């Protein structure tokens with residue numbers, strides 16, 4: 001079974017390590033370093049067992065993809081074919097939908113907001129509030145679902161919110177949310193989201 005992976009290892013290894021999951025790679029690197037120390041100590045060799053180190057890294061990454069913790073990388077062509085124009089522009093090109101135009105800014109139904117790119121669960125309607133901005137606003141995300149990046153575009157210092165699984169752009173996070181709920185405001189584009197209703201609608 002292992003031999004069949006060997007041809008694909010360098011390609012997937014590089015893409016995952018460099019583009020998709022840097023924090024995880026950093027973790028693997030520290031695991032690899034510990035293993036390297038271990039093998040050097042017992043074999044009395046100066047050079048680490050590079051092949052073993054790479055192989056173990058690949059197995060960790062392979063498991064992470066298989067268990068759904070990270071998504072397989074897709075090229076821009078595949079994203080373009082898969083998404084309609086608006087979600088593509090926002091999720092993949094970091095665009096922004098105009099205020100009061102998205103389908104969820106005024107949605108008050110109970111349910112879960114998933115990522116329109118990969119389907120990961122991002123926000124619960126329990127954390128949604130009316131910010132008056134015209135974009136869906138939340139005080140908190142589902143733990144581990146959203147990552148943050150510093151965004152210095154348009155001469156502003158903002159914190160970008162991205163999906164932790166597919167790395168799609170969701171919106172920004174600001175510190176002016178309701179104080180009694182932690183003070184955060186996740187300002188999210190409707191077209192980055194896919195709403196799943198909980199239960200049935202009242203008639």
Ligand SMILES: [Zn+2]
Pocket residue numbers: 115116117118119120163164165166167168
């Ligand atoms: Zn996603």
